[in-house]
Amino acid sequence: MRTRSRNGLPAFLVLAALGIGLAAAALYAAVGCDLNDPDRDVKRLFPGSTGFKTLYVSISKKGGDDLLKKIEARLGDTFTGLFETSDVPYTMYEVYKGADLIGYIHGVNQKGTYGGLQVFLALDLKGVIMGFYYQKLTSKAAKAFRDPAFGGQFLGLSLEDFYKYDVVSGKEEPSGPISRIKNPDPAAEKDFRATLRAAKKNLILVDEFLLGNPHLKFFKG
Amino acid sequence: MKKLSVFAVAYKSLLRKKTRSLLTILGIAMAAWVLVSLFGFNRGYEASLNKDIDNLGFQMLVVAKGCPYEAATLMLKGGTGLKYMNEDIAAAVAAEPEVDGVTPMLMQVVFDPNKGETGGLAAFLGVDPVSFPKMKSALPFKAGGWFKEPEAAEAVFGYEVAELEQREVGDLYLIPEKEVEVKVVGILERTGTQDDGTIFLPIKTVQKVFGIRELTSIGIKVKKDADMKAFEDKMYKLPDVQVVSLSQVKTTIMTLVSTARVMVFSIALIAILIAMMGVINTVLMSVMERRQEIGILKSMGAMAGDIFKLVWLETIILCIGGGLIGTGLALITARVTDVLVRGLLPYSPSGGLVAIDPGLVFMALGVVTAIGLASGIYPSWKAARMRPLDTIRSEVES
Numbered sequence: 001m002r003t004r005s006r007n008g009l010p011a012f013l014v015l016a017a018l019g020i021g022l023a024a025a026a027l028y029a030a031v032g033c034d035l036n037d038p039d040r041d042v043k044r045l046f047p048g049s050t051g052f053k054t055l056y057v058s059i060s061k062k063g064g065d066d067l068l069k070k071i072e073a074r075l076g077d078t079f080t081g082l083f084e085t086s087d088v089p090y091t092m093y094e095v096y097k098g099a100d101l102i103g104y105i106h107g108v109n110q111k112g113t114y115g116g117l118q119v120f121l122a123l124d125l126k127g128v129i130m131g132f133y134y135q136k137l138t139s140k141a142a143k144a145f146r147d148p149a150f151g152g153q154f155l156g157l158s159l160e161d162f163y164k165y166d167v168v169s170g171k172e173e174p175s176g177p178i179s180r181i182k183n184p185d186p187a188a189e190k191d192f193r194a195t196l197r198a199a200k201k202n203l204i205l206v207d208e209f210l211l212g213n214p215h216l217k218f219f220k221g
Numbered sequence: 222m223k224k225l226s227v228f229a230v231a232y233k234s235l236l237r238k239k240t241r242s243l244l245t246i247l248g249i250a251m252a253a254w255v256l257v258s259l260f261g262f263n264r265g266y267e268a269s270l271n272k273d274i275d276n277l278g279f280q281m282l283v284v285a286k287g288c289p290y291e292a293a294t295l296m297l298k299g300g301t302g303l304k305y306m307n308e309d310i311a312a313a314v315a316a317e318p319e320v321d322g323v324t325p326m327l328m329q330v331v332f333d334p335n336k337g338e339t340g341g342l343a344a345f346l347g348v349d350p351v352s353f354p355k356m357k358s359a360l361p362f363k364a365g366g367w368f369k370e371p372e373a374a375e376a377v378f379g380y381e382v383a384e385l386e387q388r389e390v391g392d393l394y395l396i397p398e399k400e401v402e403v404k405v406v407g408i409l410e411r412t413g414t415q416d417d418g419t420i421f422l423p424i425k426t427v428q429k430v431f432g433i434r435e436l437t438s439i440g441i442k443v444k445k446d447a448d449m450k451a452f453e454d455k456m457y458k459l460p461d462v463q464v465v466s467l468s469q470v471k472t473t474i475m476t477l478v479s480t481a482r483v484m485v486f487s488i489a490l491i492a493i494l495i496a497m498m499g500v501i502n503t504v505l506m507s508v509m510e511r512r513q514e515i516g517i518l519k520s521m522g523a524m525a526g527d528i529f530k531l532v533w534l535e536t537i538i539l540c541i542g543g544g545l546i547g548t549g550l551a552l553i554t555a556r557v558t559d560v561l562v563r564g565l566l567p568y569s570p571s572g573g574l575v576a577i578d579p580g581l582v583f584m585a586l587g588v589v590t591a592i593g594l595a596s597g598i599y600p601s602w603k604a605a606r607m608r609p610l611d612t613i614r615s616e617v618e619s
Contacts, residue, residue, distance in 0.1 A: 036337040044338075082363070082408070083384050111387035114395035114402070137335040138386060138395055146335065 033107040033118050034091045036135060045122040045131045046095045046103055053094040057209045059086040067208070074204045074219055077167045077197065081111060092210055101125065106206050107135055110198035113190045114138045119198035121154075127203065127211050128158045139191045144184035153181045159203040159215040167197040227527070231534040234507065245503040246543040249589060252496040253547025255489045257585045258558050261551065261577040263482060265559075267475065269572030278356035279324065279440035280449070282465040283314065283456060303328065305435035306462055314439055317455065319447035324352040324440040327424050329431045333397035343397055345420050347427025356442055360416065365390035365407035368423050377407035377421040394420070401430050413571060496543070497596045504536050504600040515604055516612030529605035533597040540593025544586045551585075552577055 035041040042052045059068050068086040072078050079085065093105040104127075107120035115138025122131030132151035139145060157177055165171075165178040170193045172179045183192040207215045235242045285304035311325040327347035334340040354360075354367040363383075368375035378388050388394055388405045395402055403422065411417055428434055443452055449466070456464045508515070515528055551558075555575045563569045 041338065081387065082389055083387050109385075109387055111392075114393050116385055116387035134335070135337060136341075136385075138333075138397070139335075140395065140400065142335045 033109050033120075033135075035093065035105065035107065035120070038093065041120075041133075042093060042095055042105060045105055045120075045133065046097075048097050049095045049102060050098055051096045052105075053096070055092045055094065055209075056089055057092060058089050062209070071204055071208060074163075074216075075167060075197075075201055083109065084111070090205055090209065092206070094210070095122075103130065104206055104210055105131075106202055106210075107133075108198050108202045108205065110194050110201070112137070112139055112194045113188070114140065117191070117194055117198060119195060119202060121199065121202050121206070123203075123206060126158070127207060127215060128156060129154050129199075129203075131155070132199075134195075137191075139188055141185035141188035141191060145188070145191065145195065147184060150182075150184050154199060159200070159207050160218040162196075162200040162203055163215075163218050163220070165196060165200060167193070167200055170196070227531055227534055228538075231531055231538060234511070234531075235535055235538060238507065241503055241506075242539065245499050245539050246546065248496045248499040249540055249543025249592075250547035250550065252489070252492045253544045253585055253589050254550045254554075255492050255547075256588065257548050257551035257577060257581060258555070258575060259482070259485055259489055260581055260585070261555065261575040262558070262562060264578075264581070265572070265574045265576035266570065268576055269570035269574060270475070272572050273570040278353075278359070279322075279442045280467045281441040281443060281453070281456065282438055282467075283310070283441060283459065283462050284438040284465065285436075286461050286463050303330070303437055305433065305437060306439075308434065308436055310459065310462065311436065311439050313459075314441060314456070317452070319443055319452040319455075321442040321444045322352055322356060323442070324349050324356050325424060325436045326353075326438045326440060327427050327431075327433065327435070328437045329427055329433070331396065331398045335397070343420070344418065345396070345422055345427055347422050347424035350423050353421075353440075356440060360412065361410040363408045363410045365405070368406050371423050372425040372429065373406075373423050374401070374403045374426060375406045375423065376403040377409065378405055379409050379417040379419045379421075380411040381417040382420055383408045396430060399430050493592060497592050500536055500539055500593065500596040501599060503539070504532060504597060505603065507535065508532060508600050508604045512607060512612040515607050516609040519607070519609040520613075525605040528607070529601045532601040532604045533594070536597030536600065537590065537593045540589050540596070541586070544589030547589070548582045548585050552582070 038052065038054070042049055059071060063070070065086065068079065088109075090106065090108070094101055095103045095105060103125060104123045105120060106123070107118050110117045110119060117137050117139075118135040120131075120133040120135050121129050122133070124130050132154040134146055134151075137145055144150065161177045164173060164176050166173070170189075178196065181196070183189060185192075203215075207213055283306075285306040308325065311323050314320060315323045326349075329345045329347070331343050331345070332340055333343045336343070350368050350371055350373075363380065365377070367377060376394055378386070378394075383389075383405075386394060388408065390405055390408060392405045393402050394405055403426070409416060422430075424436075441456075443449060453464060453466050456462075518528065519525075555577055559574045562574050
């Protein structure tokens, strides 16, 4: 059978050429870490909310290398790799009920064993975790990590709790609330630790960019 | 007594009416600016488009009939609807005398339930480790390089997907659904094409992992001296395939651009005509105001040819001055023109859109000088044929 569709093809091809860039972006959308569907996701994480405001921040714009060093010190680890740099744009959501600010949502990218993790936290005005959500997760233990029982272990924690957790050794001295978070699959220890590092990094960035550093006093650097 | 040259007299005459001379020069400068920028755009756009198409590696794509081969279509179809063709077609196409090389490809799209709340798609393109890198030699790597073995469990990531997956050279990646591990051996620089969102694997690996022995597309590089149209016709005769020729894309884009260009060239022509009228008007007014002076020059022994030369020289000075300013402006504002044109056009290639070289500058100066020569003929002729007695008498009467 022959295919001879020249008349319509050029126009289609031009459209295709125009769509190439957009399509690439659509398949793998965000450079930073945005909510895929903010209207739906904000409502799900804060059921009583009526609106939200989106803020775009970056370490390089707010404080440059000095701020990066401070954040790395609070994290207990350096920002590494091609994609964890000071110019990464962070998207932060302020959530409102009427005119009242009721909380925040923020997500970070984190390197996992087999792919990127996107860990989102919903926080109250004091920076206490009210919701935990993997927007994206590439792991052999993805099902176990996505189980609500695993995410539920993060609720009620704040940056104060995470300061005693060393993201490099994966240990908490002395043992505290972070040690009580159970790894759902021992074979996926690296992804478990990556999740804890992502949560700590997330809380530090929210403290720095949104809350005005109220948890800095708990940091024993 | 100091002897004045004709040039000095012409120059001084122009200085007597500075504002008028300046405005005339500016009019010519605008015309020259438009002219140089347009011709520069014409050259730059085509050169960049050719470069983009060459960088794609192959000028023709043969896909199974009805197979979505673009990321946009795959998105619309939710990753379904892939159609396959026999591997033998690649060998048959490669045997054609017009063909410089072929590269077989197999695209697969899987649903990743762990991407977002409702899952997402991950696209994999199986390519031949020998022919594909050769054809796409312009693809720049941020780190690493292409896989070497035909069945290697290795992958090359486009920039966007590497960023999303936080992958670096040496990292592992898990193919969703199949739970197969591959090692990242290369990460591409950002290209602005769908390559940014693609994960490249060796074609045999994709065939093995997904259990498919066939192809979704074949990239064809045609010999430079080959008759593209005749070859396209030959490809259309292949059974159950559709042919996507990038020469068609280029022709279509150039047709669209040419249409816009004809309109802009018309505007440029009008601008040149207006500038020309401005020059004639300025010089003619200058001649009429200097009737007495011309009459005295003639009565002192100046010949008609001398007067013609004097007035003609004034015109040429105006035009060359305007031409130099205009081409200078075009050179200085080439980058701004590039940005503006890019904002206006529906599709622009990646390279510079405005290419101004010395040849173009000299050509524009030549055109403007020719305009000056042509515009100066009538006022010069008018001045040359003035009779001294008439001019002096008219001054006395007025």
